[in-house]
Amino acid sequence: MIGTFSYAKFLKFLYSVAEAERGWEKSGVNGKLTAPLDWLYGLVRLPGRRIVTPVVNQMREAMATLARLQARSKAVGQQYYFRNSVVDVFRKKENDAAVKIQSWFRGCRVRAYIRHLHRAAIIVQKWWRSYLSRQHYQLVVKLAYYTMKMNLYNEMAVRIQRRWRGYKIRKYCFDYFYLKEYLRAxxxxxxxxxxxxxxxxxxxxxxEKKAALEREEKKRDYQARKMHYLLSTKQIPGIYNSPFRKDPDPWELRLQKAKPLTHQRPRVKQKHSISLTSWLACTSNRSFPRSEILPPINRKQCQGPFRDIAEVLEQRYKPLEPTLREAEPINELKEAREDLRRQEWIRNVNDNMFLPFSSYHKNEKYVPSMHSSSKYGPNSYGCQRFRDENPKKWICPKDFQTVLPSFDLFSKYGKLYSKAGQIV
Amino acid sequence: MSQRQVLQVFEQYQKARTHFVQMVAELATRPQNIETLQNAGVMSLLRPLLLDVVPTIQQTAALALGRLANYNDDLAEAVVKGDILPQLVYSLAEQNRFYKKAAAFVLRAVGKHSPQLAQAIVDCGALDTLVICLEDFDPGVKEAAAWALGYIARHNAELSQAVVDAGAVPLLVLCIQEPEVALKRIAASALSDISKHSPELAQTVVDAGAIAHLAQMILNPDAKLKRQILSALSQIAKHSVDLAEMVVEAEIFPVVLTCLKDKDEYVKKNASTLIREIAKHTPELSQLIVNAGGAAAVIDCIGSCKGNIRLPGIMMLGYVAAHSENLAMAVIISKGVPQLSLCLSEEPEDHIKAAAAWALGQIGRHTPEHARAVAVTNTLPVLLSLYMSTESSEDLQVKSKKAIKSILQKCTYLPALEPFLYDAPPNILKHVVGQFSKVLPHDSKARRLFVTSGGLKKVQEIKAEPGSLLQEYINSINNCYPEEIVRYYSPGYSETLLQRVDSYQPLAN
Structure with a gap:
């Protein structure tokens, strides 16, 4: 509004200038005619400003005037030259002044405009920013509240977990008292x-010691038996029984107790078996046969009231002659039966024979035997024994077994080695 | 020519053969004669005699062959190459017990040298006949057959599998139950040889019911039998947890602990091996042993013997302690640590020392309490000297270094750590200083003591690369003390002071 106001003022000024020029044209000054026109346009075309229509119309008028002036160009040319030469003196000064005025004016206008824009922008920004920051603040507050809450919860959870874990570990894993107890145990x-x-x-x-002592004792005993000849006699004291000593040596006592060693009969040498038995552990003495000592064959008859050697050997190596009682036992049948039973048991044959079905006997009639069917009753012959006379004296209900003793006299007559009973 | 004279020729011939064979058999007992016999071509002469009509000559020939083959593997190979084995195997099934024994002896002597020779025996089909011999009535024959089978099975898993496939195991288990001690011994040894190769073989032995019978005989007075029994049990138990549990279920504890007090060294060794093989599997089994008082018995056993006999016991303690901290504590209260450190210092051999170092490391690595128990026995300097010594083997060095490290990382017992500040190499010093840096901020007495004993001074002298872990530790130690103290103990501080004296200008009045 301020701009338009000043603009109208400026236009008035412009007209006055144009009037002045018209005056100059009338005076017939010659010159370049385009310059004032440009100047005029330049003034009118300010940035961002529409050219107002009346102004344009006025300009057209001015242009028409200009055309008229051109028509009279010759006179104007001369006048122009003349006037220019007069004006030239002031031109620079005026131009500078105009530029100053214009720059001031334009600067004012642009600054005012920018100020206006700034104010508007500030208003917009103020509102927008306040909105944003309010929103942000809301968020921050919410977050801070949440964090605070969570921190508290975490702290409390840690407290609970700490207690519980400590308790659990102490109770079940690293139970100090249990460990102590365990280590003590x-x-x-x-x-x-x-x-x-x-x-x-x-x-x-x-x-071990006892065994060693025993071994030692045995060894000493053996030595004592070997050295038994050193025993002192009534006549000669032995070397362990020195007369110059008060007590005899302990060996003397040992010798007294010991039995003198008898001469051993030279053993029959086993030539082969010695080399065989001495081999490594996979063969040992026990598994090889020893040569058995047979009775010497050609021994001389001993001196004295002895029997013939052959007779003696015969007696010694004679085969077994069982008595009649042994050879023919009285309970042979029973033993044979027992033997058979044992054999069968070994052979594992079923004892229970196949029996006929239970209804087999049903229709059978009992036929009494001749003895039992007699009307005189059973005869007592051969059934009665002397024992039956007084059954009250029985110790057990079983009958006695009849045993027939054998007579040695008959079975061995003439075969006895001893000649004591023989009738000369 | 009468009949008598004709017969006399035969008799002479027979006598000469007998004499020859007997002499050869006798000569073969002495190692110095063997070479001569071999050069004289004894093999080719003995072979026909194996087929002699007289049984005595056959037996003695087999015996001589066995002795020759027993001597070295060249001769054993000669027996194999001479095609004698099929003959022996054939007659093993046919002949009387004396011959069987001699033939089994030859097979054993051949098979003991190498897997190839044993394989040759297996290829001849000897296993089946040997197994039949195990069923023989005569204990001597059984013994010889079991021995041969054991020597064949000893070499590798395939041969053992062949023996098992021949059906020897149930019969060997029966042989254990025989009254003869020698037979028992050899059957147990054969079972041990069979079961040592793989878990499957051990499982077959277990399936045959061997464990119960073996476990019964632990209390047998015969020491050699005990050795074999314990060895068989440990060979069974070593493979897997299940097998070890089977052995334990035979209620060998605490009976087996009496074997640790035995007079015989090898009984002791095998008993501790058995305990070790059981203990190494799981914490539960170790715990069972510890609860039965096994740890104390083993520690006593270690104290009562020397050298290699100790080794399984030492390793057993290590295994037990490695399982859990409670078990390690149990080893400590059974007075295991002094015994182990004694082993460490007095044993001459490196591998035993290495085992002891390892066991100590396993004991001390659990908690500060454990580390303290190890440190108070003054073991750490010994370990350090073993680690630093150029004479000790590489394995020993590695083991002792590991032990030192694992103990130091837990140790808070400062008097034991202090000497390490002065004579430890940088890679160990790091841990020592680290321990100090952990303890000192929390213990005012220790701080004081650390200064008075000169530790702080030593720490200032340590050259550490800036930014390294060691430097960090040193810094955190220095932070425990006022700055003057630290500066006072820094090297070169006195010179700085003197320089200040030099440069000081007294106020001139």
């Missing part, structure tokens, strides 16, 4: 085991 077991093993070792040691 292990120590006790260790002590007990150590004691037991010590005892065991000692026992072994004792046994």
């Amino acid at each position: 292990v120590t006790e077991t260790n002590d007990a085991i150590r004691d037991a093993l010590e005892e065991f070792a000692e026992m072994k040691e004792r046994e």
Whole structure:
């Protein structure tokens, strides 16, 4: 509004200038005619400003005037020259002044416009930014509240977990008291085991010692038997019984107790078996046959009231002659039966024979035997024994077994080695 | 020529053969004669005698062959190449017990040398006849057959499998139950040889019911039998957890602990091997052993013997301690640590030392309590010297370094750590300083002691690359002390002070 106002003022000024020029044209000054026109247009065409129609019309009028002036160009040319030469003196100064005025004016106008824009922008931005930051603030507050809440929850959870984990671990995993108890128990077991093993070792040691002592004793005994001839006699004291000593040597006592060693008969040498038995452990003495010592064949008759050697050997190596009782036992049948039963048991044959069906006997009639069917009753011959006379005195209901003793006299008559009973 | 004279010729011939064979058999007992016999072509002469009409000569020829083959593997190979084995195998089934024994002896002598020779025996089909011999009535024959089978099975898993496939295991288990001690011994040894190769073979032995019978005989007074029994049990138990549990279920504890007190060294060794093989599988089995007092018994056993006999016991302690901290604590309260450190210092051989170092590392690596128990026995300097010594083997060095590291990383017992500041190499010093840096901020007494004992001074002298872990540790130690103290103990501080004295201008009045 300010702009338009000043613009009208400026146009008035412009007209006055044009009037002045018209005055100059009338005076017939010659010159370039396009320059004022441009100047005029330049003034009118300010940036962003529409050219107002009346102004244009006025300009057209001015242009018409200009055309008229051109028509009279010759006179105007001369006048122009003349006037220019007069004006030239002031032209520079005026131009500068105009430029200054214009620049000031334009600057004012543009600044005003920019200021206006700024104000508008600031208003828009202010509102927008306030909106944004309010929104942001809401968010921040929400977040802070959430964080605070979560922190508290976490802290509380940690507290609970701490307690619980500590309790659990102490109770179940690293139970200090349990561990202590366990270690104590292990120590006790260790002590007990150590004691037991010590005892065991000692026992072994004792046994070993005892065995060694026994061996030693045996050896000494054997030595004593071997040196039995050193025993002192009534006449001569032995070397262990020195007369210059108060007590005899302990060996003397040992010798007294010992039995003198008799001469051993030279053993029959086993030539082959010695080399065979001495081989490595896979063969041993027990599995090879020893040569049995047979009775010597050609022995001389001993001096004295002895029997013939052949007779003696015959007696010694004679085969077994069982008595009649042994050879023909009285319960042969029973034993044979027993034997058969045993045989069958070994052979594993079924004892239970196949029996006929249970209804087989049903229709059978009982036929009494001749003895039982007699009307005189059973006869008692051969059934009665002397034992039956007084059954009250029986110890057991079973009958006695009849045993027939054999007579040695008959079975061995003439075969006896001893001649004591023989009638000369 | 009368009949008598004709017969006399035969008799002489027979006598000469007998004499020859007997002499050869006798000469073959001495190693110095063997070469001569071999050069004289004894093999080719003995072979026909194996087919002699007189049984005695056959047997003695087989015996001589066995002795020759027993001597070295060249002769054993000669027996194989001479095609004697099929003959022996054939007659093994046919002849009397003396001959069987001699033939089994030859097979054993041949098979013991190498897997190839044993394979040759298997290829001859000897296994089936040997297994039949196991059913023989005579214990001597059984013994010889079991021995031969054991020597064949000893070499590798395939041969053992062949023996198992021949059906020897149930019969060997029967042989264990025989009254003869020698037979028992050899049958147990054969079972041990069979089961040592693979879990499957051990499982077949277990399936035959061997464990119950073996476990019964642990208390047998015969030491050699005990050795074999314990060896067989440990060979069975070593393969898997299941087998070890089967062995344990035969209630061998605490009976087997008495074997640790035995007079015989090898009984001790095998008993500790058995315990080790059981303990190494799971924490539960170890716990069972510890609860039965096994740890104490083994520790006593270690104390009572020397050298290689100790090794399985030492390893057993290591295995037990490695399983869990409670078990390691149980080893500690059974007084295991002093015994192990004794082993570490007094054993001359490196591998035993290495085992002891490893066991100590396993004991000390669990908690500060454990590490302290190891450190108070003054073991760490010994370990360090073993690690630093140029004479010790590579394995020992590695093991002792590992042990030192694992103990140091848990150790908070400063008096034991202090000497390490002075004589430890940088890679170990790092851990020592680290331990100090962890302990000192929390322990005022220790801080004081650390200064007075000169530790702080030593720490200042350590050259550490800036930014390294060691430097960090040193910094955190320095942060525990006021700056003057740190500066006072820094090297070169006195010179700086003197320089200040030099440069000081007294106020001139």
